[in-house]
Amino acid sequence: MVVLLVNGKFCKDPTLATAEDFYFTVLNQRKETNNPFGFNVTFGNVDNVPGLNTLGLSFARADVGVNGQVPPHYHPRASEILGVSEGTLLAGFVSDQRLFTKTLNVGDVFVFPQGVIHFVVNIGEVPAVAFASLNSQNPGTIFIADTVFGSNPSINPKFLAKAFQLDSTIIMKPRTIFV
Amino acid sequence: MVVLLVNGKFCKDPTLATAEDFYFTVLNQRKETNNPFGFNVTFGNVDNVPGLNTLGLSFARADVGVNGQVPPHYHPRASEILGVSEGTLLAGFVSDQRLFTKTLNVGDVFVFPQGVIHFVVNIGEVPAVAFASLNSQNPGTIFIADTVFGSNPSINPKFLAKAFQLDSTIIMKPRTIFV
Amino acid sequence: MVVLLVNGKFCKDPTLATAEDFYFTVLNQRKETNNPFGFNVTFGNVDNVPGLNTLGLSFARADVGVNGQVPPHYHPRASEILGVSEGTLLAGFVSDQRLFTKTLNVGDVFVFPQGVIHFVVNIGEVPAVAFASLNSQNPGTIFIADTVFGSNPSINPKFLAKAFQLDSTIIMKPRTIFV
Amino acid sequence: MVVLLVNGKFCKDPTLATAEDFYFTVLNQRKETNNPFGFNVTFGNVDNVPGLNTLGLSFARADVGVNGQVPPHYHPRASEILGVSEGTLLAGFVSDQRLFTKTLNVGDVFVFPQGVIHFVVNIGEVPAVAFASLNSQNPGTIFIADTVFGSNPSINPKFLAKAFQLDSTIIMKPRTIFV
Amino acid sequence: MVVLLVNGKFCKDPTLATAEDFYFTVLNQRKETNNPFGFNVTFGNVDNVPGLNTLGLSFARADVGVNGQVPPHYHPRASEILGVSEGTLLAGFVSDQRLFTKTLNVGDVFVFPQGVIHFVVNIGEVPAVAFASLNSQNPGTIFIADTVFGSNPSINPKFLAKAFQLDSTIIMKPRTIFV
Amino acid sequence: MVVLLVNGKFCKDPTLATAEDFYFTVLNQRKETNNPFGFNVTFGNVDNVPGLNTLGLSFARADVGVNGQVPPHYHPRASEILGVSEGTLLAGFVSDQRLFTKTLNVGDVFVFPQGVIHFVVNIGEVPAVAFASLNSQNPGTIFIADTVFGSNPSINPKFLAKAFQLDSTIIMKPRTIFV
Incomplete structure (x- = not known):
């Protein structure tokens, strides 16, 4: 099956819209x-x-x-x-x-x-x-560390080492946290 | 003197911008x-x-x-x-x-x-x-009552009376509050 | 059945478009x-x-x-x-x-x-x-009187009375005309 | 003197705007x-x-x-x-x-x-x-004939002759009308 | 069958996108x-x-x-x-x-x-x-000669003759090249 | 002196524009x-x-x-x-x-x-x-390493250490290259 998407979201039939569709209630809960x-x-x-x-x-x-x-x-x-x-x-x-x-x-x-x-x-x-x-x-939302050091597959550590001017073994150590 | 304006605001020289320019602090004061x-x-x-x-x-x-x-x-x-x-x-x-x-x-x-x-x-x-x-x-921000009933000069009360299907003397009574 | 709509209208296949699609003729008729x-x-x-x-x-x-x-x-x-x-x-x-x-x-x-x-x-x-x-x-096109005084359901007359600084019985009298 | 322009027009001071600024009256005159x-x-x-x-x-x-x-x-x-x-x-x-x-x-x-x-x-x-x-x-508003055949200076007639597949002497004859 | 089109192209499911989708390789071939x-x-x-x-x-x-x-x-x-x-x-x-x-x-x-x-x-x-x-x-991409002299059906040669101030028989001669 | 800027660039007087304004010639030089x-x-x-x-x-x-x-x-x-x-x-x-x-x-x-x-x-x-x-x-154009590790003043190394899950002394070593 091929999935095709339109740019943006489909709209609900406006005659079926209710006030609930404009409402959100969990922002007072601590996470x-x-x-x-x-x-x-x-x-x-x-x-x-x-x-x-x-x-x-x-x-x-x-x-x-x-x-x-x-x-x-x-x-x-x-x-x-x-x-x-x-x-x-x-x-x-x-x-x-x-x-x-x-x-x-x-x-x-x-x-x-x-x-x-x-x-x-x-x-x-x-x-x-x-x-x-x-x-x-x-x-x-693009988190820098996750994107640069945690991508799948990884960016070649040799490339990252030069980009960040750090040793490639050091730079890849925390990778598991970002993946 | 003729005042000419550009659409939008002038920008501060970015080299003079400081963190204060992105900051606002009075929202915790009761009004x-x-x-x-x-x-x-x-x-x-x-x-x-x-x-x-x-x-x-x-x-x-x-x-x-x-x-x-x-x-x-x-x-x-x-x-x-x-x-x-x-x-x-x-x-x-x-x-x-x-x-x-x-x-x-x-x-x-x-x-x-x-x-x-x-x-x-x-x-x-x-x-x-x-x-x-x-x-x-x-x-x-366009307040309905202020705009329709409090404009300067007033919209002709006879016109408003027909538009709102109310007596024109009634409709203009609270005008002083909206002006 | 759930109706889903895209933002905007679908387009006709352009190879089927005719000059009629760009034409409108009733504007000379009195209403x-x-x-x-x-x-x-x-x-x-x-x-x-x-x-x-x-x-x-x-x-x-x-x-x-x-x-x-x-x-x-x-x-x-x-x-x-x-x-x-x-x-x-x-x-x-x-x-x-x-x-x-x-x-x-x-x-x-x-x-x-x-x-x-x-x-x-x-x-x-x-x-x-x-x-x-x-x-x-x-x-x-948003008509002020229809929207404010003729909505379904009605905006609470007490709220409208304060907003327009009129008596709530007066303000709701012409409602049937706007609904 | 160097003339510098902003993209778009300057705005009149809005407090000096009048209804005349939104009005135009000569469209009923035959030309x-x-x-x-x-x-x-x-x-x-x-x-x-x-x-x-x-x-x-x-x-x-x-x-x-x-x-x-x-x-x-x-x-x-x-x-x-x-x-x-x-x-x-x-x-x-x-x-x-x-x-x-x-x-x-x-x-x-x-x-x-x-x-x-x-x-x-x-x-x-x-x-x-x-x-x-x-x-x-x-x-x-870009008129085709004025632009292509009446530009200043003229587009090289030899180029136009090939573009329009016409003899270059023919194509430049009406030029004076478009300039 | 009626074909309906959305404005723009459908999107591939992003989870199925590959680097090939962002790549094009024939620009070094002489045509x-x-x-x-x-x-x-x-x-x-x-x-x-x-x-x-x-x-x-x-x-x-x-x-x-x-x-x-x-x-x-x-x-x-x-x-x-x-x-x-x-x-x-x-x-x-x-x-x-x-x-x-x-x-x-x-x-x-x-x-x-x-x-x-x-x-x-x-x-x-x-x-x-x-x-x-x-x-x-x-x-x-709108080619001037193809559009003006090669449309289907043709623009009335009499109209084009006046627009380009050329004889209508001359102006339509190269038409077959543009159609 | 206060410098005020408009959003975007001023335009040259279009009657003074020349073909040079649309032309750039150094892209064939090796750097x-x-x-x-x-x-x-x-x-x-x-x-x-x-x-x-x-x-x-x-x-x-x-x-x-x-x-x-x-x-x-x-x-x-x-x-x-x-x-x-x-x-x-x-x-x-x-x-x-x-x-x-x-x-x-x-x-x-x-x-x-x-x-x-x-x-x-x-x-x-x-x-x-x-x-x-x-x-x-x-x-x-925002280079990641220059921005994150070479800003002026520096982002607190302790914050960066946690963000990138690296030791703060390691992370700041190449800083001089990015500043």
């Missing part, structure tokens, strides 16, 4: 952050909020444990607004090799321009929670 | 809702967050007092995601004359498609707070 | 305006002119009887050019609560920016006819 | 068609209707004398809707080398997709008038 | 230019490189024989970058009836803005080869 | 690749080809020495077509953690979708040359 990076992201997008189809928006809740981080990543198709609702986060992004960082407390908001590599780190004493909105139905 | 409608909206956009320029995003905090409402309005250039952080709100919008409503508690999210008339009403016992993200740098 | 508002609009869009699919244009003829009006409405996805071919119309729109109006005679043209609330009123002695072009295949 | 092709086009765009700036629309009136034509041309940045208000026009366009034509009487409408070569010919007994709307602020 | 114009174009687009779907790019190789030309044409939906890899080409386009031309040797690059009529002529002693990239998945 | 990565890229964009302004295209020549590579990077605002004119390159990109690679010989073409991390490595015996076209006037 486990028990992993090597110490974070957990819950997405709200057209897959669980059908009414978002064609609207050009999606959102997320990020739980970041103490000392945890959402590691460096970028969204190829969206800018992001991040607001902190619990704890203290250090937010950072790099543009033209300049690093921009800011400590965010509850009620603070930070903006990540489309396509820049960014990260947030919990620099406080308690678990932190942030909410993000992205201006795309399908923003994409 | 007065002591007005006939019982609400107060604080906007974050390119005017107070210069880094938002060209990013296609803006955001807002809405305080809604007990029995208050953000009255019927629409954004001609943006869809909106609304999340509740305090209290209980009834959110509603009308599409093709069908009314979609949903009760939102803390952690609940609702979506308003671009251009639809929508409103939120505090149906709880305590002041409510919601945060909204909009996918435009300049979404526009 | 009845015997209703509470005194107008009648005939649309030309992809539903009756298949060749308009994907072109980003649609059009309309408006008949406006003596003392009639096309009541306040907006198009969330299109700007509009309106030209008068018979009679005299007063055209108006509100932007930032400022009212812009102009008397239009035969041959005069007026422009309504995307998303603004606008209306036209026959202020002459004879039936008026106007032609409009809109820069969207699917501009949407 | 001379006393030229080799027998037509005359009056444009309404941001140059004479400042309110059209950024709206994505422009319009035109075409007078076409008996036996006259608006010769083959295309708009690189707009689709077009054409409606006939006087006389009888034959409208045609070519897509994938297929010719689509239709006779248009008063009240008839025809659509020209973006970028296709099209033309209208007065095939009636009286002068014809048509109105066109285009979905671009700056649609561009 | 015959034995035709009245002396050129041959090989296109690379979504039809033979499925991975191009939705990317907004396509490309082409042009072989142009001695004295040959790619005759005047335009792309309604793309700008073009042309680079020469063999021989010497004269590239030209017309904008606002001004002719811009440039002699291109190996390694030279020239740009054709979206929608302008352009051409290249081999003005060297050897066959020439050029590579072009266009910023649309479906740029369209 | 040095004597650096730790073994590559050199020459860009053609609006800065050296003013006619590209607003056209949505730019291009580049890449010289890649023996054993050299264009290290992992992405373009946030453009897809890319790459064609090989000398030597043998291995091209690769990662999408959804899947690695797609292809060996490219002279005349072969490969496509990199917008926003994906990609690289090319010279796997042949001689220096390689490739030409690339990108569908943006300002595609952006």
Whole structure:
């Protein structure tokens, strides 16, 4: 069987749409952050909020444990607004090799321009929670380490060694974590 | 003097940009809702967050007092995601004359498609707070009553009387509140 | 049966397209305006002119009887050019609560920016006819009174009473006309 | 002096905008068609209707004398809707080398997709008038004969002779009319 | 059977995509230019490189024989970058009836803005080869002579005679070459 | 002095434009690749080809020495077509953690979708040359290692150590090469 897809999602018959299609309710639930990076992201997008189809928006809740981080990543198709609702986060992004960082407390908001590599780190004493909105139905999220060091199959370690100017045995050691 | 404007905002010299340009900090402050409608909206956009320029995003905090409402309005250039952080709100919008409503508690999210008339009403016992993200740098906010009944100069009351099928003296009575 | 729709319309096989698909012929026919508002609009869009699919244009003829009006409405996805071919119309729109109006005679043209609330009123002695072009295949037309006071189900009259600062019994009286 | 231009037009200070900026009044005036092709086009765009700036629309009136034509041309940045208000026009366009034509009487409408070569010919007994709307602020109008045979400097006649498979002396004869 | 098409191409199931879908290998093969114009174009687009779907790019190789030309044409939906890899080409386009031309040797690059009529002529002693990239998945290519003089059915020769100010018998003589 | 910039580039007065503005001639010159990565890229964009302004295209020549590579990077605002004119390159990109690679010989073409991390490595015996076209006037080029490990100021090594699961002293050793 050949599967053919259209660009974008099919729409529900609008006469059958209900308010539930525009509604999402789990963002007040704390998530486990028990992993090597110490974070957990819950997405709200057209897959669980059908009414978002064609609207050009999606959102997320990020739980970041103490000392945890959402590691460096970028969204190829969206800018992001991040607001902190619990704890203290250090937010950072790099543009033209300049690093921009800011400590965010509850009620603070930070903006990540489309396509820049960014990260947030919990620099406080308690678990932190942030909410993000992205201006795309399908923003994409590309984590740097997973993509470069954890691809399937692996990028030739010799190539990566030159690219990152590190020994190839060193560079591939943590690979199992990223795959 | 003739003032000429470009479509959009000028950009700061990027070599002078700092993390402050991407940061906003007043969203954790409660606002007065002591007005006939019982609400107060604080906007974050390119005017107070210069880094938002060209990013296609803006955001807002809405305080809604007990029995208050953000009255019927629409954004001609943006869809909106609304999340509740305090209290209980009834959110509603009308599409093709069908009314979609949903009760939102803390952690609940609702979506308003671009251009639809929508409103939120505090149906709880305590002041409510919601945060909204909009996918435009300049979404526009058009309040129905202010625009139709409070324009300057007024739309001819005789015209409005026929449009709304109400007596023209009745329709113009609350005008002073909307102007 | 579940109906799934793609965003937009399917296209006819282009090898089967004919000149008829790009043609529309009923715009020279006068329409009845015997209703509470005194107008009648005939649309030309992809539903009756298949060749308009994907072109980003649609059009309309408006008949406006003596003392009639096309009541306040907006198009969330299109700007509009309106030209008068018979009679005299007063055209108006509100932007930032400022009212812009102009008397239009035969041959005069007026422009309504995307998303603004606008209306036209026959202020002459004879039936008026106007032609409009809109820069969207699917501009949407949202009549204010029908949407706010005639939705199904109704918006809670208590909420509307506060929003419009009118008594809730008064505001719901003409509802049957808008539903 | 070096002239630098921004892409697009400057905007008037919106607080100084008036209804006149959205208004155009000369479309009811007959124009001379006393030229080799027998037509005359009056444009309404941001140059004479400042309110059209950024709206994505422009319009035109075409007078076409008996036996006259608006010769083959295309708009690189707009689709077009054409409606006939006087006389009888034959409208045609070519897509994938297929010719689509239709006779248009008063009240008839025809659509020209973006970028296709099209033309209208007065095939009636009286002068014809048509109105066109285009979905671009700056649609561009490229007349084939003027562009190919009337450029300054001329395209090398030897190149044109091969391109059109005609003798180069023949092909350059009418050049003075197109320059 | 009625064929219905979506705007754009269906997508392959992404889990089945392979590197072959992003690869094209025939651009190093010389093509015959034995035709009245002396050129041959090989296109690379979504039809033979499925991975191009939705990317907004396509490309082409042009072989142009001695004295040959790619005759005047335009792309309604793309700008073009042309680079020469063999021989010497004269590239030209017309904008606002001004002719811009440039002699291109190996390694030279020239740009054709979206929608302008352009051409290249081999003005060297050897066959020439050029590579072009266009910023649309479906740029369209409209050859002027084929479209205006070779359509099916033909545009009325009397109309063309007036449009090009040539005798109608002369203008239709080479028609068989363009059909 | 405060520098204010418009989004995009100013346009030259079009009446002063010449064919030179659409022309670029240095792409046939071999470039040095004597650096730790073994590559050199020459860009053609609006800065050296003013006619590209607003056209949505730019291009580049890449010289890649023996054993050299264009290290992992992405373009946030453009897809890319790459064609090989000398030597043998291995091209690769990662999408959804899947690695797609292809060996490219002279005349072969490969496509990199917008926003994906990609690289090319010279796997042949001689220096390689490739030409690339990108569908943006300002595609952006973000090299992963330079951005993550060479930013100014540095991202906290402790954060990077956790993100890449490597020792922080190891990870910062090659920093001087990336800054």
